[in-house]
Amino acid sequence: MSMRKIIVFSLSLTLLLLLVSLLKPDKAGFNENLTSETTSIVDSAGKVTIPNDNDEKDYRIKKVVIDAGHGGHDTGCHSNEGVEKKNTLAMALKLGQKIKDNYPNIEIIYTRETDKFIELHRRAEIANKAKADLFISIHCNSTDENSGISGTETYVLGMHKKETNFEVARRENASILLESDYKEQYEGFDPNSTEAYIIFSLFQNAYLDKSILFAKYVEESFRSNAGRRSLGVKQAGFLVLKETAMPSVLIETGFLNHSREGEFISSASGQATIAESIFLAFQKYKTAVETREATPLIDPVTEGVVFKIQLATASKDLSQTPRWKSMSNLEVVKDGTIFKYFKTGFDTYNEASQELKRLRANGFSDAFIVAYKNGKRVNLEEVKK
Ligand SMILES: [Zn+2]
Structure with missing residues (x-):
């Protein structure tokens, strides 16, 4: 390979890597x-x-x-x-x-x-x-x-x-x-x-x-x-x-x-x-x-709030074990030394509570609902409706 070809090749590779990094989904929030x-x-x-x-x-x-x-x-x-x-x-x-x-x-x-x-x-x-x-x-x-x-x-x-x-x-x-x-x-x-x-x-x-x-x-x-x-x-x-x-x-x-x-x-x-x-x-x-006087959005408090169900805590990340692997929308968050297991994907409190009932009947008797806004935990009582 000539020097010129090597330069062109490395430039294309750099560009490709840049594109790939841009394509990665942003996980913030x-x-x-x-x-x-x-x-x-x-x-x-x-x-x-x-x-x-x-x-x-x-x-x-x-x-x-x-x-x-x-x-x-x-x-x-x-x-x-x-x-x-x-x-x-x-x-x-x-x-x-x-x-x-x-x-x-x-x-x-x-x-x-x-x-x-x-x-x-x-x-x-x-x-x-x-x-x-x-x-x-x-x-x-x-x-x-x-x-x-x-x-x-x-x-x-x-x-x-x-x-x-x-x-x-x-x-x-x-x-x-x-x-x-x-x-x-x-x-x-x-x-x-x-x-x-x-x-x-x-x-x-x-x-x-x-x-x-x-x-x-x-x-x-x-x-x-x-x-x-x-x-x-x-x-x-x-x-x-x-x-x-x-x-x-x-x-x-x-x-x-x-x-x-x-x-x-x-x-x-x-x-x-x-x-x-x-x-x-x-x-x-x-x-x-x-x-230029916009009507405020009806519900600024609950706007953007998402609900999760905390299923369990454990000292290890068990998300790849058969029991947890089959759970859809599972999220494992490390909090200090413990791992918290959440089921995510609820836009309303109602949806989350219906799923909570089902989960409790299926062995997750200690599960409970938590609410997040912009990635921060918020008081459930203020946002549930
Ligand atoms: Zn269409």
């Missing part, structure tokens, strides 16, 4: 962490500040793009309960109608109003050409295996921090594989390659803070207006959000492969409830950005 650390609109206490970054003095929301996910030969996910492309269209049209009825001066632009295939880049292009003020992409969720998970999640653009978030982006971005010239159109982006997502960790989105604000209002509205289980605001590399030059979110309205939820999001009344919840979030967002 227990909650869904958003990477936005710039001019965060919502602080940890739930206080909302709207930055004065609009050119216009009397800024008003004039155009909203509503994007019904999938369509035509791209059906999206499906189950016995329903088909994603049908559900998203029904919800998009209902949401648009709701906004029109209440704000006749706001122009609603749909990326599709019928069952037809629209490329992802075209969806963003429609919004950019219109110089829209907000882009709302509506989808249905699904998991490969029957995990029994249910709930809503609203995504803003960014690098995923959890494998499950990556899976959602991967699945939604895979729509481009149904486009005829996707290789040219997306500069060789391979939706199934983990490495392809590295671009999202470097991406600075000027509209991220507003996107997060709207996303939070959406999730809050699902929870408080529709009694839905909210899985929170999340970040992942969605191509459709990357291309839009305005605040933009992608809403996963529920899991089609969860029988009860799948039925709900496939029913006309469920779709109306979802449209209504998104509309109420839109109203709050509109007021916030137009008056």
Whole structure:
């Protein structure tokens, strides 16, 4: 090997190692962490500040793009309960109608109003050409295996921090594989390659803070207006959000492969409830950005709180032994000289207490619930509801 080749080789290796280190998930905190650390609109206490970054003095929301996910030969996910492309269209049209009825001066632009295939880049292009003020992409969720998970999640653009978030982006971005010239159109982006997502960790989105604000209002509205289980605001590399030059979110309205939820999001009344919840979030967002006096998030105390069940303590890390290995969502934390065993993954106290009952009946008689916020243990009594 010539010296020149060696130099090129070592440079590529360094670059590769850098990329790999960037790809490693950040494990800080227990909650869904958003990477936005710039001019965060919502602080940890739930206080909302709207930055004065609009050119216009009397800024008003004039155009909203509503994007019904999938369509035509791209059906999206499906189950016995329903088909994603049908559900998203029904919800998009209902949401648009709701906004029109209440704000006749706001122009609603749909990326599709019928069952037809629209490329992802075209969806963003429609919004950019219109110089829209907000882009709302509506989808249905699904998991490969029957995990029994249910709930809503609203995504803003960014690098995923959890494998499950990556899976959602991967699945939604895979729509481009149904486009005829996707290789040219997306500069060789391979939706199934983990490495392809590295671009999202470097991406600075000027509209991220507003996107997060709207996303939070959406999730809050699902929870408080529709009694839905909210899985929170999340970040992942969605191509459709990357291309839009305005605040933009992608809403996963529920899991089609969860029988009860799948039925709900496939029913006309469920779709109306979802449209209504998104509309109420839109109203709050509109007021916030137009008056720069944002309505605080309803529940700053419980916002971002996660629950765990402490199962046991031991003097050793036994997580690789058969008894513990089979336990899902197990977390072992070393605290001084002892190891604490937690079952994690509960967003509400209710969920945790249901699981606690089951665990107690199955031999974990001393198990109890603990609550964490931003990685710190908090008083359970203050946050349980
Ligand atoms: Zn979808």
